[in-house]
Structures are given as C-alpha cells and as structure tokens.
Amino acid sequence: MRPVEVGHRGGERAPRSTRLLGRHELPIACEADIVLVRRKARSLAQAYGFDAFATAAITTAASELARNCWVHGGGGAAVVEELYDGTRHGLAMEFRDTGPGIGDVEWALAGGHSTTRSLGLGLSGSRRLVDEFALETARGEGTTVRIVKWKRF
Ligand SMILES: Nc1ncnc2c1ncn2[C@@H]1O[C@H](COP(=O)(O)OP(=O)(O)OP(=O)(O)O)[C@@H](O)[C@H]1O
Ligand SMILES: [Mg+2]
Numbered sequence: 688m689r690p691v692e693v694g695h696r697g698g699e700r701a702p703r704s705t706r707l708l709g710r711h712e713l714p715i716a717c718e719a720d721i722v723l724v725r726r727k728a729r730s731l732a733q734a735y736g737f738d739a740f741a742t743a744a745i746t747t748a749a750s751e752l753a754r755n756c757w758v759h760g761g762g763g764a765a766v767v768e769e770l771y772d773g774t775r776h777g778l779a780m781e782f783r784d785t786g787p788g789i790g791d792v793e794w795a796l797a798g799g800h801s802t803t804r805s806l807g808l809g810l811s812g813s814r815r816l817v818d819e820f821a822l823e824t825a826r827g828e829g830t831t832v833r834i835v836k837w838k839r840f
Contacts, residue, residue, distance in 0.1 A: 688692075692821065692822065693792060693796065693820070693821060693822040693823075694822050698707045704772075704773070705770050705771070705772045705777075706770065706772075706773075707768055707769070707770060708769040708770065708771055708776075709768070710766065710767070711727060711766070711767040711771070712765070712766050712767075713727060713764065713765045713766075714762075714763055714764050715753055715756045715757050715762050715763050715764055715765055715782070715784075716762050717757075717762075718749075718757060720757070720762075721753040721754050723739035723749060723750055724729060724749055724750070724753040724765045724767075725746055725750040725753065726778075727749075727765075727767055728745050728746045728748075728749035728750075728778070728780065729742060729745075729746040729769070731767065731769065731778055731796075732745050732746065732778060732836075735769070735776045735778070736784065736838065737778075737836070737838050737839055738837075738839065742834060742840065743840065744816035744817065744836060745778055745780070745816070745817065745834075745836040747812070747813070747816060748778075748780075748813035748816045748817050748834055748836075749765070749780055749793060749834075750764070751809035751810070751812060751813045752780070752782045752809070752810075752813055752832050752834070753765055753782060754809060755782070755809055755810065755830075755832075756782045756783070756784045756830075757801065759784075759786060759787075759789075759802070759803070760784025760785070760786030760787075760829065760830055761784060761785075761786045761832075762784060762786075763782065763783045763784030763785060763786075764782075764783055764830070765780060765781065765782050765783075766780070766781045766783070767780050768781075769777070770835070772837075773837050775837045775839075775840070776837070776838045777818075777835050777836060777837040777838065778835070778836050779815075779819075779833060779834065779835045780813050780833070780834050781832070781833040781834075782830075782831065782832045782833075783829065783830075783831045783832060784830055784831075785828065785829040785830050786829055786830060787826070787827060787828055788824045788825050788826045788828055788829055788830055789822075789824045790826060792822060792824060794813065795807075795810055796810055796811055796822070797811065798810075798811030798812070799811075810822075810832075813832075813834065816836075817834040817835060818835055818836055818837050819833075819834060819835035820832070820833075820834050821834075823834045824825045
C-alpha cells in the first residue's frame, strides 16, 4: 500500500545544511518508556536553552507521540536528534512503530477523533506545538512521525 505522507509546516524556510550534533535512540516497549522519552525531550531542550514555552511544547509533543506509538502502534522506538542549522539549535524526534498504521490520516489529524474513546487531541495538538511535522503511515506496516522544534533567538 502506498504510504500516506503529510508534509512539513514552515516549508517557506530556505533549505540549509543541518548538522547532526547528537543522536539518541530510545525504545518504546512499555508504558514507562513514555516517561523516559518525555524526560529526554525536556532535558535536551533545557540543555540547549530553549525557553520555558518551547521546552513545554517539545516535551508535551514527545509525550503524546510516544504514547500513540505505544497505545496505537504497539511500541517501537523514538530517535532524538540534536540539530544545528548554522544559526539555530533544534531538536528532532522521530517515533516509529510497525503497528496497524493510520487508516484515515486526515481524520486522525483533524483533532477530536479517536479510535480508543480518548479525546483524540494528541496528534493534532502535537502538530501545533512544533515547527515541523511529517507523518508517514501505511496500513499494516506502521507509522512514523517526525517533529522538529527550533530554538528561538
Ligand atoms: N502510531 C499510531 N498507529 C496507529 N494509529 C494511530 C497512531 N497514532 C495515532 N493513531 C490514530 O489516530 C487517532 C488520533 O490520535 P490522537 O493522538 O490525536 O488521539 P488518541 O490517541 O486517540 O487520544 P489522545 O491522544 O487525545 O489521548 C488515534 O485514535 C488512532 O486511531
Ligand atoms: Mg494520542
């Protein structure tokens, strides 16, 4: 099946060569791992001097996407990257699972929709909290969500 992709926001930025300063792979294999991913996002954001709002944003998005990876995707991994684009530091986080995939991406991203009687705000809320958001999913193959948050000057 053809993967469904949702592209980046903020595509108006001129392409730059981004340097990778660090990379961390964290398993999402049990509920407690969600907390570890959340902590990693927060500690890196603080270490790079993200302001309180940006730190809360990346921490919340990381937590929601790790939770989706576990609850809906049956687990997988989070890959955290420390980025520098020549001007700004950024944090990228990718959440991968090999679960059932998302059948209707538009529906899932619209907000307020859930297949588990939850609020259905994790995916749409996370998208609003970050600078870049890319989702790739294929039925029966899994889901990958990549987010980037850049530090403001
Ligand atoms: N990794 C994933 N694999 C499969 N389906 C997913 C995945 N992430 C999200 N979904 C689907 O998208 C829907 C919306 O996700 P979202 O995080 O917004 O809501 P939720 O997890 O159901 O509830 P909430 O996050 O508000 O507690 C989910 O109900 C689920 O059907
Ligand atoms: Mg969710």
